[in-house]
Amino acid sequence: MNMMEMGEVVAYLLRYRTAERVPSGGRKRRAAREGQLSERDVCALIDDAQENEREALRDFLAGQGLRLKAFESGDYPGIAPGSRFFALLPDPELEQPPLYTxxxxxxxxxxxxxxxxxxxxxxxxxxxxxxxxxxxxxxxxxxxxxxxxxxxxxxxxxxxxxxxxxxxxxxxxxxxxxxxxxxxxxxxxxxxxxxxxxxxxxxxxxxxxxxxxxxxxxxxxxxxxxxxxxxxxxxxxxxxxxxxxxxxxxxxxxxxxxxxxxxxAPERDTDVGSRDADANGAEESETRAADMFDQPSEEANGSTTENAEENRR
Structure with a gap:
């Protein structure tokens, strides 16, 4: 992912806030339009990003109070099997920009x-x-x-x-x-x-x-x-x-x-994780995006009741 492609990925995410390898709920994959990548290309660029590119994208988003999180099909209902759901979210550890002006x-x-x-x-x-x-x-x-x-x-x-x-x-x-x-x-x-x-x-x-x-x-x-x-x-x-x-x-x-x-409502959530990448062959490309971004919370992995009580204010 070069700098121009990174800018196009960020522009796409700022517009739609999410991208999915396999769109859920019968939604059609977003096609390319003038000045904007297709959803397929955005997901491919994120999946294939190298370590230095991941770091640059993290820094770019952090400057806007944002982070990109990746979720797999088993993390939450509604994510299609074999898909990956990318969500652009405000970073609770950083100064919060307004959701709307x-x-x-x-x-x-x-x-x-x-x-x-x-x-x-x-x-x-x-x-x-x-x-x-x-x-x-x-x-x-x-x-x-x-x-x-x-x-x-x-x-x-x-x-x-x-x-x-x-x-x-x-x-x-x-x-x-x-x-x-x-x-x-x-x-x-x-x-x-x-x-x-x-x-x-x-x-x-x-x-x-x-x-x-x-x-x-x-x-x-x-x-x-x-x-x-x-x-x-x-x-x-x-x-x-x-x-x-x-x-x-x-x-x-x-x-x-x-x-x-x-x-x-939480004042700040400091649960920030990372996922270890497998360094071997075909599995490496599958883990790059998850390695780049934060893991889902424990609630997504089955600890709903415990996490719900823990996160109440």
């Missing part, structure tokens, strides 16, 4: 002339309520990555949860957190429109995907990438939005549904 959130959720603080609060509430559906409702910890295929919902469920949350806030009256009261100014179809925009953001980020239709509604499922990222960094990537929602340190943007998730 503020502008992307503002542009997606804005309906009228809301302030940035209001839009940030809308995003945080939607994020917490979504995680109520895909974690709290399933009695699932952030460390239960292997259960990501169970984490399904339809848009209507998230809309109804938002409405229930707003009714709870109204019922509190003057006892409701002051910075949350702006959420009560919704009108007409505001809630479905914001929920749709929020889901679209997470689909673009590779955290949700439509898996089927039920009663003319899309059924959304958390992706393996989304589950891995939730395990690794919790709510830490939302700091740049949380800061906008309050001027006083005592304000609590996480008031209401989702507080348990905010409380258990």
């Amino acid at each position: 503020r502008e992307a959130v503002f542009e997606a959720l804005k309906l009228r002339q809301e302030s940035r603080a209001e839009l940030a609060l809308w995003y945080l509430q939607l994020w917490l309520l979504l995680h109520t559906l895909i974690y709290t409702r399933l009695n699932r910890a952030l460390s239960d990555v292997s259960r990501y295929q169970e984490a399904t919902f339809v848009t209507r469920e998230l809309v109804e949860l938002v409405r229930d949350q707003l009714e709870t806030l109204r019922g509190l009256g003057d006892r409701a957190p002051e910075n949350s009261r702006v959420l009560l100014d919704e009108r007409g179809e505001d809630i479905p429109r914001r929920v749709k925009a929020f889901i679209d953001l997470l689909v673009r980020a590779g955290h949700l995907e439509a898996v089927r239709e039920a009663a003319d509604e899309d059924v959304w499922q958390q992706t393996l990438l989304g589950a891995l990222e939730a395990e690794q960094i919790g709510v830490n990537h939302l700091t740049h939005l949380i800061e906008l929602t309050s001027s006083e340190p005592s304000d609590r943007p996480f008031e209401g549904a989702g507080r348990e998730l905010a409380a258990e």
